[in-house]
Amino acid sequence: MDTEAAGHAAKAVPGVPRDDEGPVFRAPWEAQAFAIALSLHERGLFTWSEWAAALAEQIKRAQAAGDPDTGETYYQHWLATLEHLVATKGVTTPETLHRYRDAWDHAADRTPHGKPIELTPADFE
Amino acid sequence: MSEHDHDHHDHHHHDHDHSDLSETELRVRALESILTEKGYIEPAALDAIVQAYETKIGPHNGAQVVARAWSDPAFKTALLEDATKAVGTLGHVSRVGDHLVAVENTPHRHNMVVCTLCSCYPWEMLGLPPVWYKASPYRSRAVKDPRGVLADFGVSVPKETEIRVWDSTAETRFLVLPMRPEGTEGWSEQQLAELVTRDSMIGTGFPRKPGARS
Known part of the structure; x- marks a missing residue:
C-alpha cells in the first residue's frame, strides 16, 4: 500500500493526528474513514486543499455548536466532511x-454474534 | 485516568445474541458500501490502507499489561481474577470494554481466542485484528482443529499441552497471557513489553525471544 500518499495527505491536511512516522488512529473506524478519503482523493474527487477547507468548515460549525475540539473528535469531523463532500459532488x-x-x-x-455482518437487499425493506 | 470498573461507551444496546455497530460505524459502513457500489472505491484497497496502519490504531496497551503481569505477581493474580478491573488500575488505559478476561498460558495449557468480529476483539489493547482473524474459515477450523490452525501459523505446541479455544461473546473478550520467555530475568517492564506481540495475546503466536528482532 502507498504510505507515501498517506504521508502526503497527513501533511496537506491540518490537524491529522500523527506521530513521527505518520497518521495514528484511536479506533479502526477512524482508519477506515481516512482510507476512504485517501481513495477518493486518488480518484480525483477533490484536492487536499479543497478537502482541508471543507474539513475546517465542519470543525468551525462543530465548535460553534459546543464541540471542545480536543482532538478526540477530529475523525468525527472527518467523517462529516466525507458525507458532506460526496453529497455536494453529486x-x-x-x-x-x-x-x-x-x-x-x-x-x-x-x-448473530460472531458472524460477519453483511448487507442484503432485505435490509433495505 | 481514574479507575473504572465499567467504562460505558458508545455501544447502546448490548444484547447477547446479535451484533452491534455504533452510530459512527454505521455511517462509515454506509459510505463504504455506496462508494463501492458506485465504483469510487475498492474494499480491497481500503483494507490495504487500514492494514498498513494496523500498528497505529488504538493505544496498544496489551503489551504493557502482559509485561506488568510477568513482573508483578500481585498484578498477575489480580489480572486473572478480574482483568477489566486490573487493567483499570494501570491508569493509562481508558477503554478496555466491560468484560475482559485474561487466560494464562502454562506448560500444560495453551489458550487461543477466536471470533470474527471487531466488536468482541479488544483492539484497544491489541491493535487491529489480523485479516485472517475475521475470516470465517479460521473461526470454524480453530474450534475443530486448533492444532492444525496453529501449525498453519508455524506455531507448534507440545503434544502434552492441552489447547483451549475461547470463543468471544458479545459480552466477554479475551486476552491471552503468554508465558514469559526464558532468558529475560531482571528485564524491565519496558524491555519485556517489546517482546509481546499481538499474535501472542491471541494465542496464535509466541512472544519474541530475547535478542530476536521484530
Whole structure:
C-alpha cells in the first residue's frame, strides 16, 4: 500500500493526528474513514486543499455548536466532511446515506454474534 | 485516568445474541458500501490502507499489561481474577470494554481466542485484528482443529499441552497471557513489553525471544 500518499495527505491536511512516522488512529473506524478519503482523493474527487477547507468548515460549525475540539473528535469531523463532500459532488445524497445507515443497522440486528455482518437487499425493506 | 470498573461507551444496546455497530460505524459502513457500489472505491484497497496502519490504531496497551503481569505477581493474580478491573488500575488505559478476561498460558495449557468480529476483539489493547482473524474459515477450523490452525501459523505446541479455544461473546473478550520467555530475568517492564506481540495475546503466536528482532 502507498504510505507515501498517506504521508502526503497527513501533511496537506491540518490537524491529522500523527506521530513521527505518520497518521495514528484511536479506533479502526477512524482508519477506515481516512482510507476512504485517501481513495477518493486518488480518484480525483477533490484536492487536499479543497478537502482541508471543507474539513475546517465542519470543525468551525462543530465548535460553534459546543464541540471542545480536543482532538478526540477530529475523525468525527472527518467523517462529516466525507458525507458532506460526496453529497455536494453529486456522488450520492444525504437520503441515500441515511437509507444505507439504517440498512446496516438492520443487518447488525439480525446477524448473530460472531458472524460477519453483511448487507442484503432485505435490509433495505 | 481514574479507575473504572465499567467504562460505558458508545455501544447502546448490548444484547447477547446479535451484533452491534455504533452510530459512527454505521455511517462509515454506509459510505463504504455506496462508494463501492458506485465504483469510487475498492474494499480491497481500503483494507490495504487500514492494514498498513494496523500498528497505529488504538493505544496498544496489551503489551504493557502482559509485561506488568510477568513482573508483578500481585498484578498477575489480580489480572486473572478480574482483568477489566486490573487493567483499570494501570491508569493509562481508558477503554478496555466491560468484560475482559485474561487466560494464562502454562506448560500444560495453551489458550487461543477466536471470533470474527471487531466488536468482541479488544483492539484497544491489541491493535487491529489480523485479516485472517475475521475470516470465517479460521473461526470454524480453530474450534475443530486448533492444532492444525496453529501449525498453519508455524506455531507448534507440545503434544502434552492441552489447547483451549475461547470463543468471544458479545459480552466477554479475551486476552491471552503468554508465558514469559526464558532468558529475560531482571528485564524491565519496558524491555519485556517489546517482546509481546499481538499474535501472542491471541494465542496464535509466541512472544519474541530475547535478542530476536521484530
